[in-house]
Amino acid sequence: MTNSDSLDRPVLDIDPFSRESMDNPIALDEAIRAAGPIAWVPKYGFWITGHDAVVREVFEDWRRFSSAFGTGLTNVVTEEPWRKPSSILEADPPIHTPNRKVLAKVLSPSALRKMADDFRAEADRMVDALLQQDTVDLASDLAFAFPFKVLPDAVGLQPSGRHHLMPYSTLNFNAMGPKNERYHAARKIVEEQGTFEYVAAQMAEENLLPGGFGEEIYAAAHRGEISLEDAGMLVRAFISAGIDTTVFGIGIAIKALIENPAQWDKLRADPSLARAAFEEGLRWYAPSPVIGRTTSGPTELAGVQLGGGEKVMMWLGAANRDPARWEDPDTYDISRRTVGHLAFGTGIHGCVGQMVARLEAESVLGALARKVAKIELIGTPERVYINWLRGYHALPARLTPA
Amino acid sequence: MVKITFVSASGARTELDVSEGTSIMQAAVQNGVDGVIGECGGAAMCATCHVHIDPAFADKVQPIADIEEAMLDCAMSPVDARSRLGCQIALGPELDGVIVHLPPSQ
Numbered sequence: 027m028t029n030s031d032s033l034d035r036p037v038l039d040i041d042p043f044s045r046e047s048m049d050n051p052i053a054l055d056e057a058i059r060a061a062g063p064i065a066w067v068p069k070y071g072f073w074i075t076g077h078d079a080v081v082r083e084v085f086e087d088w089r090r091f092s093s094a095f096g097t098g099l100t101n102v103v104t105e106e107p108w109r110k111p112s113s114i115l116e117a118d119p120p121i122h123t124p125n126r127k128v129l130a131k132v133l134s135p136s137a138l139r140k141m142a143d144d145f146r147a148e149a150d151r152m153v154d155a156l157l158q159q160d161t162v163d164l165a166s167d168l169a170f171a172f173p174f175k176v177l178p179d180a181v182g183l184q185p186s187g188r189h190h191l192m193p194y195s196t197l198n199f200n201a202m203g204p205k206n207e208r209y210h211a212a213r214k215i216v217e218e219q220g221t222f223e224y225v226a227a228q229m230a231e232e233n234l235l236p237g238g239f240g241e242e243i244y245a246a247a248h249r250g251e252i253s254l255e256d257a258g259m260l261v262r263a264f265i266s267a268g269i270d271t272t273v274f275g276i277g278i279a280i281k282a283l284i285e286n287p288a289q290w291d292k293l294r295a296d297p298s299l300a301r302a303a304f305e306e307g308l309r310w311y312a313p314s315p316v317i318g319r320t321t322s323g324p325t326e327l328a329g330v331q332l333g334g335g336e337k338v339m340m341w342l343g344a345a346n347r348d349p350a351r352w353e354d355p356d357t358y359d360i361s362r363r364t365v366g367h368l369a370f371g372t373g374i375h376g377c378v379g380q381m382v383a384r385l386e387a388e389s390v391l392g393a394l395a396r397k398v399a400k401i402e403l404i405g406t407p408e409r410v411y412i413n414w415l416r417g418y419h420a421l422p423a424r425l426t427p428a
Numbered sequence: 429m430v431k432i433t434f435v436s437a438s439g440a441r442t443e444l445d446v447s448e449g450t451s452i453m454q455a456a457v458q459n460g461v462d463g464v465i466g467e468c469g470g471a472a473m474c475a476t477c478h479v480h481i482d483p484a485f486a487d488k489v490q491p492i493a494d495i496e497e498a499m500l501d502c503a504m505s506p507v508d509a510r511s512r513l514g515c516q517i518a519l520g521p522e523l524d525g526v527i528v529h530l531p532p533s534q
Binding site for chain 1: 454457458460465466467468469470471472473474475494495498499501502
């Protein structure tokens with residue numbers, strides 16, 4: 027399986043971003059795990075790991091494994107990034123710290139408790155409307171429609187121009203990977219539509235509606251906690267990373283529940299398992315399956331010598347099914363104790379929006395569980411092809427009301 | 429190994445031996461101790477691993493960080509001077525024998 031190269035590195039000769047790999051994601055994850063704790067991928071020149079313990083070590087040591095050089099394939103310091111690097115994702119302490127503090131507060135559980143009733147009511151409305159239709163697409167009409175409505179509203183984005191959100195996000199997640207045809211196609215759409223201009227305008231304080239996360243972020247800037255420029259960058263983070271990942275995470279859970287009727291029955295019998303159904307979906311098939319770090323200097327990881335300035339890609343999809351960590355890892359089981367899965371990352375860069383994502387997913391899956399007796403797939407689910415994401419564009423289905 | 433004792437709100441005690449470096453949250457979750465959820469997995473994002481450190485160990489735990497202090501405000505049960513997030517405390521030899529009291533709800 028694994029060979030060594032002239033530098034005595036364990037080598038895994040794969041292309042995780044090829045069409046074939048994307049069409050066979052579980053086989054790809056297995057190959058990454060089988061390559062050992064860490065291996066060198068010569069096609070792109072990065073390290074890859076799909077072992078739970080190794081991923082955890084990388085996440086928990088930002089001094090050895092930096093985010094400041096970008097968390098995708100591009101080294102945003104030595105190469106030209108496609109946009110100004112993020113002051114929270116692509117940064118280490120001390121730059122990262124105040125930005126993280128502001129967002130953590132804006133997105134805290136107590137802040138979200140105030141929104142929970144509105145989210146649930148919106149999800150109920152959407153599911154009620156779907157039940158009036160003969161056939162539905164649960165990917166576009168629900169898994170996409172719900173976050174696409176509630177998240178921009180919660181941030182305080184203008185109602186107009188929201189058609190730019192997905193193309194921007196798609197470009198962002200393609201740009202994390204290689205500069206292949208997916209990246210160029212996504213970039214072309216964004217350039218032709220004037221999306222960069224939209225995003226720049228929407229980051230500005232005067233364009234944010236009152237009462238949203240955006241306003242609170244700027245309030246922190248006016249208190250002197252972060253700069254006004256950084257406040258704009260944090261608003262951009264919602265546009266980049268706050269929607270797609272949740273959309274695909276919800277779709278993955280819905281598909282898993284359709285394909286595992288015993289789990290759907292469990293959820294219907296106890297709709298309070300909605301959060302668990304989402305969480306286990308993330309473990310079982312992570313919508314954001316990979317994230318990278320860069321070595322800040324030569325270091326040893328899992329007994330292998332790494333050079334300085336080298337990228338380490340953590341293959342979360344593989345680590346979340348590591349048999350050394352998870353019993354019966356390939357089974358989707360909503361009764362599982364999922365604490366410690368890596369789909370949101372962990373450590374100081376652990377997903378800051380994770381509590382919003384959970385609230386969104388809980389609202390949607392809870393509404394389905396209470397209102398729908400049966401979900402039948404009536405067509406083939408259509409996979410998304412975005413370098414850095416997994417999920418479904420289409421889940422054609424028929425719903426039977428409860 | 430480090431010895432840790434969890435005391436539930438109703439007084440039930442669970443004694444565990446865990447590897448050095450394990451967090452208090454991980455010790456509870458990995459051993460099925462009820463009363464600790466740890467939903468965010470240890471990112472100080474959810475405040476569901478709120479614990480009270482026994483006064484005898486108050487001066488032995490690492491000092492509280494700003495992010496942890498802010499997140500404690502979101503805890504479901506009342507917070508006091510001994511309140512911490514279990515995910516932010518790694519169990520080192522200085523905490524061997526530590527007693528941790530669990531709140532009634534998370």
